[in-house]
Amino acid sequence: MAEFEKLTDTPVEFIRDGTQFISKCTKPSKKEYLQLVRAVGVGFLMMGVVGYAIKLIHIPIRYLIV
Amino acid sequence: MVFDEKIVYTIASAAIYIGTAIPVNQVFARYDTKVADPFYWLRAPFGAYYGTLLEFGLLPIITAGFLWQILAGFKLVKVNFTLSRDRELFQSLQKFTAILLSFVYASLLVFSGHFNTIDAGLNKEFPETVSIWTNLLLISQLAGFSIVSTLMVEILDKGYGFGPGILAFIAASSATNFATGFLGLTTVLNNKGNWESNGAFVNFVRGFFSKNLVANIYNAFTRENLTNLTQIYVALFTVGVLTYLSNFRSEIPIKSLKVRSMVSVYPIKLFYCGALPIIFSYAILYNLNIVAFSLTKILPEVDFLKYIAVYKLDTLNGHYDLDSGLLYFLSPSTKSSNVLFGLIRPFTFLGFLILSSLLFAKNWLKVSGSTGKDLAKQFKEQEITLVGHRDTNVAKELNKILPVASTTGAFALSSVIGLVETSGLSKGFALGTSVGVLSSLAVLESLMTVWQQSGGASSQFAQVFNPNQ
Numbered sequence: 108m109a110e111f112e113k114l115t116d117t118p119v120e121f122i123r124d125g126t127q128f129i130s131k132c133t134k135p136s137k138k139e140y141l142q143l144v145r146a147v148g149v150g151f152l153m154m155g156v157v158g159y160a161i162k163l164i165h166i167p168i169r170y171l172i173v
Numbered sequence: 174m175v176f177d178e179k180i181v182y183t184i185a186s187a188a189i190y191i192g193t194a195i196p197v198n199q200v201f202a203r204y205d206t207k208v209a210d211p212f213y214w215l216r217a218p219f220g221a222y223y224g225t226l227l228e229f230g231l232l233p234i235i236t237a238g239f240l241w242q243i244l245a246g247f248k249l250v251k252v253n254f255t256l257s258r259d260r261e262l263f264q265s266l267q268k269f270t271a272i273l274l275s276f277v278y279a280s281l282l283v284f285s286g287h288f289n290t291i292d293a294g295l296n297k298e299f300p301e302t303v304s305i306w307t308n309l310l311l312i313s314q315l316a317g318f319s320i321v322s323t324l325m326v327e328i329l330d331k332g333y334g335f336g337p338g339i340l341a342f343i344a345a346s347s348a349t350n351f352a353t354g355f356l357g358l359t360t361v362l363n364n365k366g367n368w369e370s371n372g373a374f375v376n377f378v379r380g381f382f383s384k385n386l387v388a389n390i391y392n393a394f395t396r397e398n399l400t401n402l403t404q405i406y407v408a409l410f411t412v413g414v415l416t417y418l419s420n421f422r423s424e425i426p427i428k429s430l431k432v433r434s435m436v437s438v439y440p441i442k443l444f445y446c447g448a449l450p451i452i453f454s455y456a457i458l459y460n461l462n463i464v465a466f467s468l469t470k471i472l473p474e475v476d477f478l479k480y481i482a483v484y485k486l487d488t489l490n491g492h493y494d495l496d497s498g499l500l501y502f503l504s505p506s507t508k509s510s511n512v513l514f515g516l517i518r519p520f521t522f523l524g525f526l527i528l529s530s531l532l533f534a535k536n537w538l539k540v541s542g543s544t545g546k547d548l549a550k551q552f553k554e555q556e557i558t559l560v561g562h563r564d565t566n567v568a569k570e571l572n573k574i575l576p577v578a579s580t581t582g583a584f585a586l587s588s589v590i591g592l593v594e595t596s597g598l599s600k601g602f603a604l605g606t607s608v609g610v611l612s613s614l615a616v617l618e619s620l621m622t623v624w625q626q627s628g629g630a631s632s633q634f635a636q637v638f639n640p641n642q
Contacts, residue, residue, distance in 0.1 A: 125581040128423060128574075132443060135420040147416055151610055155352025158191050158345055162353065168195050 176627050183334035183616075186325050187345035193321070194222040194346075197288070197314050211287075211466045211484055211493035214505055214594075215459040217605020218452055220346035224288060226318040229275050230346070231339050233319055234326055235456050237270035238339075246540030254542075268323050275319035278463050279312045285470035335620045340447070340612040347609025351408070354400030354602060363398050365489070373402045397490040397600075404602040411593050411603040412610050418585055419444050419614060423574060426560040427552070436560060441574055443582040446537055448611035450530035450583035451590055455604070457529060458503060465500050466493070485510075507597035519595045526591040527584060534583030538575055545571030586611075 135143065210223045221230030241263065245252045253259045282288070288311060329338035357371030370376040373393060380389030394402045421443035429435040465482040472478065482500040484493040485508065494508040495501040501509060502521040509515045538544045549568035552558060562570050593603045 121580065121584075124577045125584065128577045128581050129421065129443070132421040132423050133440075135417065140417055140420065143420060144413065144416055147412070147610055147614070151348050151613060152352060152355075154345065154613070155348035155350075156356070158188075158349030159352045159357065161188050161191050162194065162349060163359070164192065165195055166359070 176624060179334050179623065180620075183329060183341055186328055186334060186338075187341055190220065190227075190322070190325060190342045191345055191349050193318070194225045194227045196225055197228070197311060209486055209488070209491050209493050212459065212462055213492045214601040215455060215462060217347060217350060217601045218343060218448075218455050218608040219459065220342050226314065227322070228282070228315055229278055229319070231322070231326070231342060232456065232459055233271040233274040233278070234267075234323055235339055235452065236274060236460055237267045239453060239456060241267050241270065242540050243536070246536065268327070271323050272316065272319050276312070276316035279315035281463065281467035281471070283308045283311045283315075285467035287467070287470070335616050335623070337615075337619075341616050343448075343452075344609050344613035344616055347605045348613070350602075351606050351609065355405055361399065369396070369399060371399055373400045373405050377402055397487075400602060404599050407593055407596075407599045408603040408606040411589060411599075411607045414589055415586065415607050415611065418582075418589070419611060423578065425574065427557045428560050430556040430558055439557075441578050443578060444586060444611065445575065445579040445582050446534050447615045448586070448608045449537065450533045451526070451587055451604070452608060453533040454526050454529040454587065461500060461503075465498075505594045505597055505600070522595050523588070523591040526587045526594075530583040530587035531580055534579040535576065538579055543575075545569070545573075545575050548575070 212221070213223070216222070216230065219230040219232045219235065221227055221232060241250070244250045245263065252263050254263075326338035326342065328334060329336040329341055335341060353371050355372055355374055358375055359371050360368045361371060363369050370379055376396075376399070377390065377393040380386065380393050383389050419442070422440040423443075424438035424440050427437060427439045462482070465478075466484060468475075469478050469482060469484060478498075480498055482498040483496040485496040487494055487508070495504045495506040496509055497511060497514055501514060502518050503525050504518070505522060506518075507515065509518070546568045548571050552567060553564075558564055559567050559570055590604055590607060593599055594601070
């Protein structure tokens, strides 16, 4: 029985510590979250569109090397 | 380095990285070549593109980095990081391993017929005889280019740009993938003989202007050869959840030793390791799949290999799916011919992702030198201390918080991504987008740190980052 307790000890401890940590965490407020999502969304999409524009030069290159 | 110059270096390197995703010579000999990709669900977090110079993307560099840092962290190789000579040798070893890995993988894949075309009608591989010179040319291109990409990562890592280099490149390539999959205007000839738009949204809108309205709109949500709208929604949902979680932080009160009354907080984020745990899990899977796929193709007569992996060709969508074998249980493939296997797979896949990321997060602090002791040393240099603790107790107190933060974060990250991926709806798209977003947040953080230190006074870009405007 002692061995079994040892085996279950680690996950139980992990879950206890984890939930304790999360409950102590500062969570983003709704306003903060919306601001963050907007910033991430706009930034990521802008970065992607620029990347896509760069990738467009693959079309002429493909014709050249084929 | 000046702040502006660093920005220019970062953007230019990322642009070059994306620009080098050009087809390898000899692969797309005809424009309408039919090819099949066995690694389509693994590519996204490594910036890898099928049949291009970035066939492996950042995988060799990431694998070599993880491998040697973990070996050194567990003292299996003895490195004295205080000596600059040892550090240099250690870094050269990582670079050399990365180049060697891509040479080995390129050889394996070339001789397994990975780059051969498939015949859509006959449902089998095209009986193509490829000369040895073509194969050697392919290997030299892939291995040679890995030197270039390794050096480009080095440019950002060594302080010419905002690093870590791999994260900057992952961010750029996943953002590009997302934009292409969402809004891509270019069209591709599919295996059914129709032209389809790259972008899911563009394809959806185009569906309204065609004769079979219903079929086209259904296709926009379910197509598998290119990104579909379901994948986009799943990716947006995942990114939404992860952005929320990435803002969780435990704020521990600190005070300055010099100025008496100055008290502020030091945030310890829930995602203390960022996206690294999930990148680690997928790096293991990608490496295993490359080896297993090449071995099953090179040695088809070896019976034992069918217990490792069986790949089934899906000609219509142009990829291989895992059908059975050990690796099937570690994959999000929903296409097994065995119903029982299909019922077990989600649990084994999820279990593998969570366990491997947890193990990684548990040990990474020690390996990468960011334990409580190291952070306490930083605090001491900046002359700050925790409120309500004696100076000698700081390291012990931090050691209580940091491992919990990193393991809990890894658990949350891998279970969210694992649940989304195991459903088979996203096929690596949600994974790529969320790893990309988390990586760009990490790069942004290092950018903000430098900006705050330099004061941003002389920067032309300053207005963009000014939070007060």
